[in-house]
Amino acid sequence: MAALDTIDSLDVREGVDEATVATVASLGSYKYGWNTEIETDFAPMGLDEEIVRLISRKNGEPAWMTEWRLAAFARWQRMEHPDWAMLKIPPIDFQQQYYYARPKSMETRPKSLDEVDPKLLETYKKLGIPLREQEILAGVEGAGRKVAVDAVFDSVSVGTTFREELARAGVIFCSISEAIREHPELVRKYLGSVVPPSDNFYATLNSAVFSDGSFVYVPPGVRCPMELSTYFRINAENTGQFERTLIIADKGSYVSYLEGCTAPKRDTAQLHAAVVEIVAEEDAEVKYSTVQNWYPGDAEGRGGILNFVTKRADCRGDRSKVMWTQVETGSAITWKYPSCILRGDDSQGEFYSIAITNNRQQADTGTKMIHLGKRTRSRIVSKGISAGEAQNTYRGLVSMHPKAAGSRNYTQCDSLLIGDRCGAHTVPYIEVRNTSSKVEHEATTSKVNEDQLFYCRSRGMTEEEAVALVVNGFCREVLQVLPMEFMVEAQSLVAISLEGSVG
Amino acid sequence: MTVRTDLRADATAALVASRSLPPGGGWIMPARADALRRLRAMGVPQKRDEYWRFTDPGSLVAPLPLPAEPMAPEDGEAFEGLEALRVVFTDGVFDPAASDDLALAGVEIDRLAAVAEADGHWAQDLFGVLEREGQMPVPRPLAALNTAFAPDGILIRVTGDPGRPIHIVQRHVAAASDAMLHHVVRVEPGARLTLLTSGPAAARLNKVIEVDVAEGGVFHHVRMQGRDHGRRAATHLFARVAARADFRSFTLTFNGALTRNEAIVTLAGDEARAHVAGASVGDGEFHHDDTVFVTHAAEACESRQVFKKVLRHGAVGVFQGKILVRPGAQKTDGYQLSQALLLDERSQFLAKPELEIYADDVKCSHGSTAGALDPDALFYLRSRGVTEAEAKNLLTLAFLREALDEIADERLAEDLSRRLEAWLRRRS
Numbered sequence: 001m002a003a004l005d006t007i008d009s010l011d012v013r014e015g016v017d018e019a020t021v022a023t024v025a026s027l028g029s030y031k032y033g034w035n036t037e038i039e040t041d042f043a044p045m046g047l048d049e050e051i052v053r054l055i056s057r058k059n060g061e062p063a064w065m066t067e068w069r070l071a072a073f074a075r076w077q078r079m080e081h082p083d084w085a086m087l088k089i090p091p092i093d094f095q096q097q098y099y100y101a102r103p104k105s106m107e108t109r110p111k112s113l114d115e116v117d118p119k120l121l122e123t124y125k126k127l128g129i130p131l132r133e134q135e136i137l138a139g140v141e142g143a144g145r146k147v148a149v150d151a152v153f154d155s156v157s158v159g160t161t162f163r164e165e166l167a168r169a170g171v172i173f174c175s176i177s178e179a180i181r182e183h184p185e186l187v188r189k190y191l192g193s194v195v196p197p198s199d200n201f202y203a204t205l206n207s208a209v210f211s212d213g214s215f216v217y218v219p220p221g222v223r224c225p226m227e228l229s230t231y232f233r234i235n236a237e238n239t240g241q242f243e244r245t246l247i248i249a250d251k252g253s254y255v256s257y258l259e260g261c262t263a264p265k266r267d268t269a270q271l272h273a274a275v276v277e278i279v280a281e282e283d284a285e286v287k288y289s290t291v292q293n294w295y296p297g298d299a300e301g302r303g304g305i306l307n308f309v310t311k312r313a314d315c316r317g318d319r320s321k322v323m324w325t326q327v328e329t330g331s332a333i334t335w336k337y338p339s340c341i342l343r344g345d346d347s348q349g350e351f352y353s354i355a356i357t358n359n360r361q362q363a364d365t366g367t368k369m370i371h372l373g374k375r376t377r378s379r380i381v382s383k384g385i386s387a388g389e390a391q392n393t394y395r396g397l398v399s400m401h402p403k404a405a406g407s408r409n410y411t412q413c414d415s416l417l418i419g420d421r422c423g424a425h426t427v428p429y430i431e432v433r434n435t436s437s438k439v440e441h442e443a444t445t446s447k448v449n450e451d452q453l454f455y456c457r458s459r460g461m462t463e464e465e466a467v468a469l470v471v472n473g474f475c476r477e478v479l480q481v482l483p484m485e486f487m488v489e490a491q492s493l494v495a496i497s498l499e500g501s502v503g
Numbered sequence: 504m505t506v507r508t509d510l511r512a513d514a515t516a517a518l519v520a521s522r523s524l525p526p527g528g529g530w531i532m533p534a535r536a537d538a539l540r541r542l543r544a545m546g547v548p549q550k551r552d553e554y555w556r557f558t559d560p561g562s563l564v565a566p567l568p569l570p571a572e573p574m575a576p577e578d579g580e581a582f583e584g585l586e587a588l589r590v591v592f593t594d595g596v597f598d599p600a601a602s603d604d605l606a607l608a609g610v611e612i613d614r615l616a617a618v619a620e621a622d623g624h625w626a627q628d629l630f631g632v633l634e635r636e637g638q639m640p641v642p643r644p645l646a647a648l649n650t651a652f653a654p655d656g657i658l659i660r661v662t663g664d665p666g667r668p669i670h671i672v673q674r675h676v677a678a679a680s681d682a683m684l685h686h687v688v689r690v691e692p693g694a695r696l697t698l699l700t701s702g703p704a705a706a707r708l709n710k711v712i713e714v715d716v717a718e719g720g721v722f723h724h725v726r727m728q729g730r731d732h733g734r735r736a737a738t739h740l741f742a743r744v745a746a747r748a749d750f751r752s753f754t755l756t757f758n759g760a761l762t763r764n765e766a767i768v769t770l771a772g773d774e775a776r777a778h779v780a781g782a783s784v785g786d787g788e789f790h791h792d793d794t795v796f797v798t799h800a801a802e803a804c805e806s807r808q809v810f811k812k813v814l815r816h817g818a819v820g821v822f823q824g825k826i827l828v829r830p831g832a833q834k835t836d837g838y839q840l841s842q843a844l845l846l847d848e849r850s851q852f853l854a855k856p857e858l859e860i861y862a863d864d865v866k867c868s869h870g871s872t873a874g875a876l877d878p879d880a881l882f883y884l885r886s887r888g889v890t891e892a893e894a895k896n897l898l899t900l901a902f903l904r905e906a907l908d909e910i911a912d913e914r915l916a917e918d919l920s921r922r923l924e925a926w927l928r929r930r931s
Contacts, residue, residue, distance in 0.1 A: 084553065086859075400873075402848065417863035420830070430854040430871055435845035438874040445860050445867040 030295060030330075031496075033265035036123045040154065040236050041107065043100035049073060052208050055100050055155075059177040059211070062184060072197040072207035079201050085335055085364035086393045086425055090269060092306065097271055099209045101154040101236040113159045120158050124151050127262060129231045131161055146226040147258065147485060148173055152243055154236050155211035162226060169225050171255075172217040176244050179215035186217055190248055194277035194314040194341075202273040202308040202335075206242045210275065213243035218253035218284075227483060229258035232274075234294070234305070240271035247277070249284035251317065256287040256483060261330070263295040266303045269332055270295075273308045282317030282344065287325070291486050293493060294330035299388075299500065301360030304332025311338035315347035318373070323350040325481055327490045328365060329497040337395065339368035342376035342404075349378040352478040354490070356471075356497040357390030357422070366396035366413075366428075371404035371437070382413040383475045385494075386422040387501030393425040400437040407437040415445040416474055418467065418501050468495035511546035514564055518547055518648070521566035525654035527619030534631040538650035541635065545642040554641055557821040557853040558763055558792040563645060563737045568681040568707030571733030571760070578925055580672060581701035581727040582918060587670035588612075590657055594675060594705045595682020597655055601672070609663025609694065615656040615685060626658045626687045633713040633741035637767040641796065646739040646765075649711040653685035656711075661694040661720075668697035673704035675731055680705035686712045690720035690748070697723045697912065703731040703759070710738040716748040718772060723749075725915050727922075728764075729757030732788065737763045746772025746801070753910045755919050756783035756791055757926055763792040770797070770804035770832075780809040780909035784923065785818030786930055792821035793841075799827065799862075803834040808841075811906040813899055815846035824869070825857040832862045839869035844876065844902050846895075892931040899927060 043054050052073045056066040081089075105117035113121070113131055124131050131151055148162035150173065157175030166173045172183060180187050197207035214230045234241045249255055263270065272294065280286050288311075297304025307330075313322035324338040334357075340349025351367040369378035378398065386392040394413045415424035426443045448470055456466035472479065472494055482490055519542070524535055548560040562569050590612075591601035597614060605612040611625075618624050631650040637643060659669060671686070682705035690696055694717075704710070716722045728736065736759065744750045756762055768777045783791045797806045812820035822841040843852035852873040860867060876898050884894035903923060910916040 405848075415858075415860070417860065417865070420833070420863045422863070423859070423861045425860060426856075426858040426869070428854075428856060428871070430852070430856075430873065432843070432845065432852040432873040435848050435850060435875045439872060441854075441856070441869075441871040443856070443858060443869050445858055445865060447863040447865070 030265065032127060032262035032293065033295060035264035036119060036235050038119055038235065039104040041102050041104055042098045042236070045098055046095040047097070047099055047209065051099050055209055055211055058100065059180065061180050064188070065180055068197070069208050072204050075198055076201070076204040076208055079204060082201050085395070086391065086427070087333055087335060087362045087364050089306070089333060092271060096238065098236065098239040099242070100211055101239040102156045103153060106156050106158065110159065113161065116159050120153060123153070123233065124231065127231065127233065129260070131159055148226055148228050150175060150214040150230045152212055152230060152232045154234060154239055154241065157212045165225065170219040170222050171224050172215065173228055174215055176213040176215045176246060183217070186248065187215070187246070190277070190279055191246055194279060194312050195275050195310050199310060203275050203310040206244060206273050206275045206310070210242045210244035213245045216247040216255060216257065218249045218255045220251040220253060222253045224253070224255040227256045227258055227485065229260065232259070232261040234263035234270060234272065237266055238268065238270070240273065243274045245274070245276040247286060248279045249281060249286045251281045252283040254285045257289070258483060258485060259288070259290040260293070262293050263305055265295055268303055269297070270305050272305050276309070276311040278313035278322055280313060280315045280317060280320035280322050283319045284317060285321040286313065287323045289325040289483050289486055291327045291490055291493065292330050292334070296330045296359070296361050297332040299359045301332065305330065306333045307331035307336065309336040311336065312341065313339065313349070314341045314343060315349060316343050317347070318344040319346045320344050321348040324367065325352045325478065326354070327482070327486070327493060328353065328355040328363060329493045332361060334363040334365050336365045337367055339370070340378065341370045341372065342378065343372045345373040346375045347373055348376065351380045351382070352481050353382045354475045354478045354494070355392055356385045356494060357387070357392045358497055358501050359388040359390060361390045364393040364395055366394045368397040369399070369409060371400045371407045371409070373404060375406040376404055377407065378409045380411040380413070381477050383478055384413070384415040384424055385418065385471055385474070385498070386415065386424045387418040387498055389421045391423045391425070393427060395427045397429040397431070398439055398441070399431040400433055400439060402433045405434055405436045409439045411441040413443045414474070416471065417445065417447050418498065464499070467498060467501070471498060511549050514549070515543060515546045517566055518564055519543070522652045525652065529619065529621050530623050530627045531619045531630065535651050538631050538634070538647045541638065542644055542647040542651060545644045545647065547644050557823070558790060562735055562761060563763065568679060569733070569735065570678040571706035571731055571735070572678055573675040573703070574731050576730065578922060581922070582670055582699050582915070585668070585914070585918070587668040587699060589670050589672055591672045591674065592682070592684060592704070594677050594680035595655070595684055595708070607665045607669070609661060609665045610696070611660040613658040615658055616654055618658065624658070625660055625689065629687050629689060629713055629715050633715065633743055634711060634739070637741045643739060643765060643767070645709060645737045646711050649683055649685055649709050649739070653683040653711065656685040656687070659686070659688045659696070661688070661690045661696040664695050668699050670699040670701070673700065673702035675703040675705050675734065678706060681707045683709045688712065688714045688722065690716045690722050692717045693719045695721035697725070699725050701727040703729055703734045704736065706734055708734070708736040708738070710736070712740045714740070714742040714750070716742065716744045716750050718745045718747060720745070720748045722751070723911055724752040725910055725912070726754045727919065728754060728762060729759055732758050732760065734759050735761040738765065740766045742768045742777065744768065744770050744772070744775040744777050747774045748772065750777040751909070751911060752779050754781040755923070756781065758785060758789055759791070760788050761790045763794065765794045767796045768798070768806070770799050770801055770806060773801045774803045775801060776805045778807040778909055780906050782811045782903045782906040782923070783820065784813045784926060785820065787816045787818065789818035790821070791819070792823070794823040796825045797827070797837070798829065799832040799835045799837065800829045801832060804832070805836045806838070807909070808839040809906050809909050810841045811903050812843045812852065813846065813903065814843060814850035814852065817849040819851045819853070822854040822856065822871070825859065826867055828860040828862050828865055828867065830861040833864040835862060835865040835867065837865070837867035841871045842902070843873040844899060845873060846875070896924070896927040896931055900924060
C-alpha cells in the first residue's frame with residue numbers, strides 16, 4: 001500500500017469518479033494520526049483525591065458534585081480490574097496518566113465560537129467537523145441537513161454549535177460541565193441513575209474523574225430539529241480521556257445523536273474510559289450512533305487507545321425506544337457493551353454493530369438487553385470482522401425476567417475471518433424466565449466467500465478492493481441503519497481498517 | 504477475593520477429609536495421587552464461578568449427599584429386551600449376581616477395583632489422563648475428585664466388533680447412597696462399540712467416563728438418566744477422537760433434582776466426527792445442566808451438538824456449549840443447537856452457546872431458542888379433533904424428536920421415544 005502515499009501524482013484514468021480516487025487515497029493508513037501543536041495545561045500526573053477535587057474545581061462544580069466524585073473515587077480504590085473479557089490487557093499504571101489536559105487558550109471560557117483559538121477550530125476542520133455554523137450552512141455536505149456539534153478536545157468541550165436554534169425548540173445541548181452549573185436540577189436527577197457510580201471498574205473511575213462530555217435534554221413532545229453530535233479528540237500524550245454523556249428524552253420526544261472519535265498516532269497506549277447514559281421516558285425515542293475510530297496502534301501493536309466504555313439506556317417509559325448503532329474500527333482494545341434496560345411496557349431496544357479488528361487489535365463488544373416490562377422487544381445484529389492477528393469477540397446478554405410476559409428477542413451475530421492468524425469468538429448469555437416470551441439466537445462464523453472474491457477480481461478489482469466490497473456486503477444490514485452522515489464514512493472505514501489484511 | 508478463596512479451600516478440605524483413597528497399589532496409585540493434587544490446586548467449584556453461574560454446585564461438593572427416595576421404574580428398566588451384555592452397579596457397588604459374565608468376543612472387560620492392585624494394565628495410559636487433559640482451559644474439579652476417589656468402574660478395550668452393546672445398569676436402592684464410578688473405554692483402530700448406560704445410580708452420583716477412540720473406530724453411547732425425582736448427579740464424559748473415527752453420545756434425562764452432564768470432546772485426528780446430543784424433560788423440582796466443550800484440534804472434522812429441553816412447573820434447563828477451533832484446524836464444520844420449550848410461567852432456560860475460533864476456513868454456527876408451544880400448531884391439531892392434552896404431547900414429542908434423531912441405532916431411538924411418550928401421557 002506504500003505506493004498509495006504518492007496518490008497525488010497518480011494519473012487518473014478517465015471515467016473513474018473522484019469519490020473512488022478519494023477512497024483509494026484514504027486507504028493509505030490511519031488518516032487522523034496527526035497531532036495539533038498546542039500549548040496544554042495538565043493537572044499533575046497520577047490520581048489521588050486532590051486530582052479529583054482539582055478537576056471538580058476546574059469545572060466550577062457545586063459541592064454535591066465534588067462529593068459525588070470523591071465517593072466514586074473511594075469506591076474505585078477498592079475495586080479490582082475486570083479480567084473476564086477475552087482480552088489481553090497490558091498492565092495499566094493509573095498513576096502514569098494525566099487525568100486533565102486543557103488547551104491553554106481555553107483557560108478563560110470562550111463566550112462564543114468566535115473566541116475559540118483558531119488552531120482548535122482548524123483541528124476540527126481538518127477532521128471534517130466544521131464548527132462555524134456559516135461553514136456548515138455553506139457546505140453542500142449533508143444536502144442542507146444541519147448537525148449540531150459538541151466538540152471535546154482532551155478534557156474540555158471547545159464549543160457547541162447551533163445552541164440558539166436548539167434552545168428555541170426547548171432542547172438543551174451543552175457540555176456536561178456547563179449543565180452541572182446551569183441545570184443542576186436535571187443533572188442531579190439523572191446523572192448516575194442509569195450507570196450508577198458503583199457499576200463497574202471503569203464506570204466508577206469515570207464517575208470520579210470525568211472532565212467533560214455532552215448533555216442533552218429534549219423536552220416533552222419535542223422532535224429535536226436537527227441531529228446532535230459529539231466529536232471526541234484526544235490530542236495530548238499520556239492523557240486519559242474520560243467523558244460523560246447524559247441524554248434525556250422526555251415524554252414523546254425524539255433525538256438522534258452521533259458520536260465520532262479520533263486520536264493522534266503515538267507509541268504508547270492511551271486510556272479512554274467513557275460513560276454514556278440515556279433516559280427514555282414514555283413514548284420517547286433515541287437513536288445513538290457511533291463511529292469509533294480511535295488510533296488502533298501500529299501493525300506490531302504499539303500504541304493505540306485502550307477503550308473501556310460503559311453505555312446504557314434506560315427505557316423507563318412505556319413504548320419508549322432506544323437504538324444503538326456502532327461501527328467500531330479503531331482502538332487497540334475495545335471493551336464496550338451498549339445496553340438497554342427495557343423497563344417500560346412495550347418498550348424497544350435495538351443494537352446494530354460492526355466491529356472490525358486488524359493487525360493486533362482486540363475487541364470484546366456486544367450488548368445487554370434486559371427485558372423487565374411486558375411485551376418488550378429487542379433486536380441485535382452484530383457483524384464482527386477479524387483480520388491480521390486480531391481477536392474479535394461478541395459478548396451479549398438477553399435476559400427475560402418473569403414479569404416480561406409476551407416479550408421478544410431476535411439476535412443474529414455473524415463473524416468473518418480474514419487470514420488464519422486471527423480469532424473470532426461469540427459469547428452470548430441467554431436467560432429466559434417466563435414462557436410467553438420468545439428468544440431466538442443465531443450465530444455463524446465463516447471466511448470471506450471465495451466465489452464472491454473471484455467474481456470481483458474477474459471484474460478488474462484489486463484483491464483489497466474486492467475484500468472491501470464483500471465485507472461491506474457482509475455488514476449491509478448494519479450500514480443501512482446508520483444515519484446518512486455516517487454511512488459513507490463507515491463504508492470507507494471498513495476498507496481502511498482492513499488495509500494490509502490480504503495478500 | 505481473599506474471603507472467596509478461603510471458602511473454596513475450606514470446602515475442598517472438608518470434602519477431601521470426608522473421603523479416603525480406595526484400596527489399590529500398583530499402577531493406579533500415582534494416577535489417584537496426581538488427581539488429588541489437581542483437585543487441591545483447583546479447589547471445588549463455587550456458586551460464583553463463571554462455569555457454574557447457572558447451576559449451584561453446593562449439593563455436589565458437600566461431604567454428605569442429600570437423601571433421595573428410590574423409585575421403581577414405571578415401564579421396566581431401559582433397553583430391556585435388547586440383547587446386551589449387562590453390568591449392574593447398585594448404589595455404585597458392582598452387583599455380580601445381577602450382571603452377566605464379563606466376556607464378550609472382541610472386547611476385554613475388567614473391573615477397575617479388580618485390577619487396581621496389578622502391576623500394569625492397558626488402562627494405565629488413559630485412566631485420569633483424558634480427565635487431566637480436559638482440565639484446560641476450564642477446570643473441572645469434580646472430575647479430578649472422581650479420579651482420586653472412585654473405587655470402581657469398568658475398563659473396556661474393544662479390538663473388534665462385538666455385535667451387541669454393553670449395558671451398564673445403575674440401580675438406586677438406598678436413600679442416602681453416594682456413588683462414584685470411573686469407566687475407561689479404548690476403541691482400537693477400526694473397532695466399534697455401543698455403550699448403553701441407564702438408571703439413577705444413587706442419591707448422589709459422580710461419574711467419569713474416559714473414551715479414547717483410535718483411528719477409524721466407532722463409539723456410540725446412549726444413556727438414559729433417571730428417573731428418581733430427588734437424585735443428584737455430576738457426570739463427565741471425556742473423549743479423544745482420532746482420525747476418521749466416529750463418536751456419538753446421546754442422553755435422555757427424566758427428572759432428577761440436579762443433573763450436571765459435562766461432555767469434553769477433542770477431535771484430535773483429521774476427518775474425525777463427534778455428535779453430542781440430549782433430550783431432557785423436567786417437571787417440578789428439576790435442574791438440568793448440559794455443559795459441552797468440543798475442541799477441533801485437527802483438520803476437516805465435524806462436530807454437532809443438539810440439545811432439547813422441555814420444562815414445566817418451575818423446572819430449570821441449562822445449556823453451556825462451546826466449540827473451540829484451534830489454530831490450523833481448517834475445514835472445520837461445527838454446529839450447535841439448543842432449544843427449550845417452556846410449558847408454564849415458572850420454568851427457566853439459561854444458555855451460553857459459545858464459539859471460539861482461531862482458524863479461518865471454517866463453517867461454524869449455533870442457534871438457540873426458547874419459547875412456548877406454537878399456538879397455531881396447537882389450534883390446527885385441536886381443529887382436527889385431537890384433545891388439547893394429546894395435541895400438546897404430540898407437539899412436545901415432535902420438538903424432542905430432532906434430538907432423538909441423533910441416535911444412530913433406530914431401535915434404541917424408538918425405545919427412548921416410547922418412554923418419552925409414556926412419560927408425557929402419565930403427566931398430562
